[in-house]
Amino acid sequence: MKKRLRKIIIAAIIFVIAIVIGKIQFINVDENVISIIQIILYILSYLIVGFDVIKKAVINIFHGEFFDENFLMSIATIGAFAIQEFPEAVAVMLFYQVGEYFQSYAVKKSRKSIASLMDIRPDYANLKINGNIEKKSPEEVKIGDTIVIKPGEKIPLDGIVTEGNSMLDTSALTGESVPREVKVNDNILSGCINLNGVLEVKVEKEFGESTVSKILDLVENATNKKAKTENFITKFSKYYTPIVVFLALVIAFIPAMVTKTDILEWVYRALTFLVVSCPCALVISVPLSFFSGIGAASKKGILVKGSNYLELLSKTEIAVFDKTGTLTEGVFEVQKIVNENGIEKDDLLELAAYCESYSNHPISNAIQNAYGKEIDKNRIVDSQEVAGKGIISKIDNKEIACGNMKLMETLGLKNINLVDAIGTVVYVAIDKQYAGYILISDKIKEDSKKAIQALKNVGVKKTVMLTGDNKEAAEKANQELHLDEVYSELLPADKVDKLEELLKNKNEEAKLAFIGDGINDAPVLARADVGIAMGGLGSDAAIEAADIVIMTDEPSKIATAIKISRKTLKIVYQNIIFALIVKIGVLLLSAFGFASMWAAVFADVGVTVLAVFNSFRALK
DSSP: OHHHHHHHHHHHHHHHHHHHHHHSOOTTOOHHHHHHHHHHHHHHHHHHHHHHHHHHHHHHHHTTOOSSHHHHHHHHHHHHHHTTOHHHHHHHHHHHHHHHHHHHHHHHHHOOOTGGGOTTSOSOEEEEETTEEEEEOGGGOOTTOEEEEOTTOBOOSOEEEEEOOEEEEOHHHHOOOSOEEEOTTOEEOTTOEEOSSOEEEEEOSOGGGSHHHHHHHHHHHHHHHSOOOOOHHHHHHHHHHHHHHHHHHHHHHHHHHHHOOOHHHHHHHHHHHHHHHOOHHHHHHHHHHHHHHHHHHHHTTEEEOOHHHHHHHTTEEEEEEOSTTTTBOOSOEEEEEEEOTTOOHHHHHHHHHHHTTTOOOHHHHHHHHHHOSOOOGGGEEEEEEETTTEEEEEETTEEEEEEOHHHHHHTTOOOOOOOOOSSEEEEEEETTEEEEEEEEEOOBOHHHHHHHHHHHHTTOOEEEEEOSSOHHHHHHHHHHHOOSEEEOSOOHHHHHHHHHHHHHHSOSSOEEEEEEOSGGGHHHHHHSSEEEEETTTOOHHHHHHOSEEETTOOTTHHHHHHHHHHHHHHHHHHHHHHHHHHHHHHHHHHHTTOSOHHHHHHHHHHHHHHHHHHHGGGGO
16 A cells, blocks of 8 residues: 555656646757657556556456456547547546545555454463473364463353363353353364363364364454455446447447548547546545545444445445344443342342352353442452352351352251242352342343334334344344344354355345454355444454444444445435536537647546535535
């Protein structure tokens, strides 16, 4: 990008110098010498900024692609040189390169290597050898080896737990908001994070076959599989360029043969015709319209990484959502407090918060956040964690127990009704007497329901949810959101498979947008026609894999982005139609000799200026 910008600036400076030299009267210097210097400067400026275009045109001709925008720009500008319209030739190529620079700037600036940002890739594995632990690269560990995973570490390889128990943060793989408990003989997947206990794991898959490695491959392959929408000018040139070149050849030779007049006059007209045919208005206004649209979107907190994604977004008919962190808050909150046996709700919450105060578990944090007051540690005499069951603390000479049903049964409380609810239930007992429970779960974003309705209002025909959460949690969320289809308990590979199925069954012209926020969503974001990441809380991997980023974490902004994209496309088509009508009119006049070169240049520049002003409307 810097190299290209340098070329444009140097070429522009030389171009201005050439024009200025022609305007200054030099004493005792032959005018022919001045003209030669001026022509040399024009050629030098042209070659600096236009050599790559000519090179591409020649290479494409050898590959059988004759009529693209590179060929059009080359033949038109070389034609301008042939009829000694040097400033026009250089200016046209300069404008073209500036347009191309801005067209690619947003994409190149925003996109980095996805693999380098995949935070789930483990740095090392703690390999157990003869009772000693050695740090090794995950690639060096073999099937059957034993690895040790300490609290806070990423699980480097798939395997089976042989010793220890712990809670795992599986959100990177499944999007599941509730940590999963694992114990001896349970299978665990690489990419998860060990939260509290020390685990010894027997490796069952080499790194190349592990879950984390497969996710990396999925992202890279999905990016390669995505169809790139052709640049508008390329599509336009496929039809426009051969017609213009054919007509120029007809003008150059046929009239002279029929009328038996001077062939040079008709060749001059043909070259004038070619110069007029240069689509300056389109070259400048089309990318400018797109980037005005991108600017308008950024004001609303929507980052669009390229004009092609804005074009694709306007054709969106299927919106596919992840659940956790996208449609829901992605954080634990106390949803319900049920008190029994004479204790007040506030007192139940207070005792639970004190009981959980020494734990950093997400469930404990949710209870403490709901309590919202400072914890007086002096009130806590003793606190111990019962692995896989909960916590028992001594507070104000009372034994407070907070945990799952297994903890209640350990305390001898067997007649408690099992709570059937979506989320994590923390049962509370005071001095071995059941006191009630606290329900903790993720909650739907206030904006999500509005988002689904807004998408339907802008013409999105189908809304779908793909989630790693369990079926009950997914169905509960859909009771509020009213999506058309819901698929639950999906791993990243399952999400990609389901997305492939949706892509296969959709209308060819319709586009599918996927909206997600987690590392586990990166492969699906990359594979969708348009990947949209929730950028406020989303992972780096998801943001990099996405084509569009909603910086405010509001899913309703997707409908806003679609509206902006459609308005932008409307302005683009206005510019195209207006430019073509004027262009065709001037071409006809020049073919019959009624339009001089300067009249043609004026008409072309006038159309360009009007198209540019119209493009700025996309900013609002």
